[in-house]
Amino acid sequence: MTKTFTVLLLLLLLAEPLSRCVPAWVLPRGPHGAAITLEHLATHTAGLPRLPPGLLPAGARSWYSNPYAHYTPDRLLDSLARSRVRHRPGTRVGYSNFGMGLLGHLLAERASTDYASALQTHVLRPLHLADTGCDGLAQATGHLRGRPRPPWSIPALPGAGALRSSARDLLTCLRYLAEPTRLPDGSLREAMTEVLRLRALSNDGPRLPLAWNRRGLPGRDLYFHAGGTRSFTAFTGFTPHPETAVVALTNTNPTLHGTFIQQAYLLLRGLSGPGGP
Numbered sequence: 001m002t003k004t005f006t007v008l009l010l011l012l013l014l015a016e017p018l019s020r021c022v023p024a025w026v027l028p029r030g031p032h033g034a035a036i037t038l039e040h041l042a043t044h045t046a047g048l049p050r051l052p053p054g055l056l057p058a059g060a061r062s063w064y065s066n067p068y069a070h071y072t073p074d075r076l077l078d079s080l081a082r083s084r085v086r087h088r089p090g091t092r093v094g095y096s097n098f099g100m101g102l103l104g105h106l107l108a109e110r111a112s113t114d115y116a117s118a119l120q121t122h123v124l125r126p127l128h129l130a131d132t133g134c135d136g137l138a139q140a141t142g143h144l145r146g147r148p149r150p151p152w153s154i155p156a157l158p159g160a161g162a163l164r165s166s167a168r169d170l171l172t173c174l175r176y177l178a179e180p181t182r183l184p185d186g187s188l189r190e191a192m193t194e195v196l197r198l199r200a201l202s203n204d205g206p207r208l209p210l211a212w213n214r215r216g217l218p219g220r221d222l223y224f225h226a227g228g229t230r231s232f233t234a235f236t237g238f239t240p241h242p243e244t245a246v247v248a249l250t251n252t253n254p255t256l257h258g259t260f261i262q263q264a265y266l267l268l269r270g271l272s273g274p275g276g277p
Helices: 002-015 040-043 055-060 073-082 096-110 116-125 167-178 186-192 260-272
Strands: 140-143 147-149 213-218 220-228 235-238 244-250
Touching: 002 096, 002 116, 002 186, 040 096, 073 096, 073 186, 096 116, 147 220, 167 235, 167 244, 220 260, 235 260, 244 260
Parallel strands: none
Antiparallel strands: 140 147, 213 220, 220 235, 235 244
């Protein structure tokens, strides 16, 4: 669920094209590298690969325990320079941990601190999310195929998946997203509203909110996001009208034939539909 917090930080800190945030030599190869915006990163429409070039060799020796641990922040911009944009930005969705991790890195630079501190200052503390953060929090033990796994460390891409949280904190955040007027007037209230606004990032591309998936159903719009590591799976979703929210967390990894995320989505759909509370 880290990505849904990273885009709030984007709206609070930075609104510039990628070309103004990195040196020219870093821009991806091909004709479209200079056209990438930070909103493209936040909607997975930048055309970047799912993982940064160089991560797989670095993570091979710890693939089933902590594959991101040996990919360090100093390699991030070099990976961007080695990337090739797969399509014109804004025209297609292609899920990219690399793109969202890069966004988190750029936002931390803008705040002149690290990602965890920037998020704590601008989002977590104002929302009183005491159980949420990247470091120093007690957490459940994750499992892969029934075996306990160590916590992941994601030093170069924390904006893509380093956050720890609780069901209580996530429900609090969903409550503010469903009704931002619960927050005092200010930039965070505006960000909570703006993050769900559908935006067209090219003339022929999809209209998307930032990070969230959206599905329009009769009488309501569902917003949801799901993800996982090799030892945890998470789903959050909500609808503003009628106001309904679901958080589902488990300390086991997603599997090809698993139904955890699907069942959580169906629960949200059922609770928010006719006959729900």
